[in-house]
Amino acid sequence: MQSFQLAKRLKLPLLILTLIFYFYGLGRLPLLGSDEPRYAEVAREMLARNELITPTLGGHTWFEKPALMYWMMMAFFRLFGVNEWSARAPSALGGVMTILLLYWMVRRVEKNEDEGLAVWSAAALATSAGCIVFSHAASSDMILTMTVTAALASLFASEIERDAKRRRLLLLGFHAAVGLSLLAKGLVGVVIPYGVAGSYFILRRERPSRETLLSLIWGAPVSLLVAGVWYAPVIARHGWTFIDQFFIQHHFSRFVSNKYHHPQRFYFYLPILLMLLVPWTLFLIISLIGARRWDFHEDSPHARLRVFSLAWLVLPVLFFSLSVSKLPAYILPVLPAAAVLVGERLKNFMEGEDRNWIMRATGALLFLLAVFGIQYVARTHVVSWSCALVVVAPLVAAGLLSLIAPRLRKLCVVSCGAVLFLVPALLVNCDMTKVASRDSVRDLLQAATAKGYGAAPLFQLHEAERSSEYYAAGRLAYGQDGEPLRLEDVSYVESEAGARGTILVLVPSKFSYQLYQSPKIITQEIGDNGAFALYAVRAR
Known part of the structure; x- marks a missing residue:
């Protein structure tokens, strides 16, 4: 009864806080890593061309992912x-809808x-x-x-519905959502639902x-x-090129080879799963x-739910553990289970069991x-001490409360979430x-625009910085293979500056000196984010 009363009181505040929190701050940071900028740029280009x-x-x-994500971004x-x-809002919407x-x-x-179990399950997912x-x-x-x-x-x-029409x-x-899953991320959208369904019936014998x-x-x-809304026209338009790149390269090759350089141990997903469930890992x-004490053959809806959740948890983890290429996000669909x-x-904890x-x-x-957060700041100095202390203070407070006064069960559970x-x-x-500015060139390119180089073409020396594909769209040089053009040495910079006039050059900070050593170009530093430096370059 205590669990039910608290769950009933928490239901509406939890929904409101989830809606606010999941959409809050999505635009505060630049697009990071190799994926965010590219996915956003694909959607922007599709929108620009209708x-x-x-x-x-x-x-x-670009046939790495199906169209649903791009459509939502558009x-x-x-x-x-x-x-x-706007680029991150589809994921926030996906998170809220998953909770609901x-x-x-x-x-x-x-x-x-x-409705205690429903509220506590939703709360555990929302705060994981x-x-x-x-x-x-x-x-x-x-x-x-x-x-x-x-x-x-x-x-x-x-499975638990008695009315034939509703069933x-x-x-x-179910089948329509499988079609949407195909549109969300390809064949895995079939493997997980059907694999979980089969595992459920096997576990229940x-x-x-x-x-x-x-x-x-x-x-x-x-x-x-449902899936054919996109797959049919894209295959009709691009034929074998699409089939090879999308299915063979980004599905089968990714699963059976290290082509995309994400190898991990077989047990990689066990610690990942525990980290994804923080703070509820121990639960x-x-x-x-x-x-091991469950009755897998019991016919009650609660017993069926336990077995179904176990199948939902185990099958995807086992499946992706067999893959040569592994990334933490692959097992994200197991979080609801x-x-x-x-x-x-x-x-049970709230009810004293x-x-x-x-x-x-x-x-x-x-x-x-x-403690680990403080140690990391002490070692790297990535943020100020005042900021670090403000951030870890809630962790310390909730941790100490749960350590010292676990009998205050309501307060401990709510504070941990x-x-x-x-x-x-x-x-x-x-x-x-x-x-975040270290992992993005947004601020560097904004500084270049402020200095009058907003229309200058951008070239990359030695290494490709992926966020430039979004923030320098239309100005970034690409090679014939569809990848951002990487100039091998300064002689290519000299050639491009001589042919185009003033250009922007993005170079790893450790190689910046090479531009100053060239007698054939005039170099002006725009900025340095600690990983890459941006220069305006023109021929002498």
Whole structure:
């Protein structure tokens, strides 16, 4: 009863805070890494050409990802302008929708009972580090998580639905969402839903119902029809080029080879999963340890939900563990399943069924994160000490509270969740913009524009800096292979400056001296972000 009353009071505030937090600060930082700038630029180019079929980057076809992410970015660009906030908003929307879909699925299990499990599961997902981080990044990962959650939530709801008409509608929703998953990230959008469904029935040692099996006959065409909105015209237009680049190179080669340079150990995803679930890591571990006592054949909706969540958690982790190429975001679609298992333990804890040590261990985890944060700042000096202390203060407070007073269960649980909302908000309002500038050329190019070089073509010397593909769009030189042109030595800079007049040259800071040593060019420094330096160069 205590869990139900608190969950009921938290439901509306949690929804409001999630909506605010997930869309807050999306535009404060520049687009970072190699993916965010490129995905945003593809969407911008498609919008500029009023193109819905062929993704391009720098005018060259770009078949790394399907179209759903680009379509969502284009919609936000049209509504709110072409900027960092709009590029990241689709992921934030995907995160919020995933949380709501999870709540809807678990609530169907509880029906007329109290809604404690639904609220605690949604809260665990909303306040997990993985969901928060990837909902604030311009990528397809949270969008795939949303569509996979829609598919699996519909499938599970059909399993516990007694009304035949509603059951068919839910199965229709499953197959339609599989089609959307194909549009979100390709073939993995089929592998995860069908793999989880198969694993669920294997774990329960039962056959799918006749209606579920028959739905494959009419459901597969539904999935293909939804996905075919993009796949059919893009294959018709580009043929083998698309099939080779999209399916063979970015699907099969990525899975079986190290072509894209992301090799990891087989067990790589085990620690990654634990990190994605912070601060609820210990609750997940306890839930998985307790799985050995489950009755996998029990027919109640709650028992089915446990087994379904376990299958949803294990299958994708095992599948991607077999892949040669591994990235943390690959297993993001398992977070809703993990949140259900965590939510059940949180509900039990609030009702006094679990001992206080689990909250003490969670407090210790938060306190250790604060200590590691301080050590990192002391070693790297990436932010000021005042900023670091402000950011770690909530971690220390929540950690100490959970360590010292775990009997204050309501306060401890709420504070541990709230700290995952508060810390990122403090980060984006502190020194993170300065830190992020090292991984982006946005500020350097803005400085160049202020000095009158806003139209000068941009060349890169020795190394390619990926954020330039967005921030220097239309001015960045590309090679015939569709990759940003990298000049091998200063002689090429001399040649381009002689042919084009004043140019901008982006060079790793450690190689800046090479430009000054050339007697054939005049070099003016625009700025240096610590990783790359930008120069205006013209021939003597």
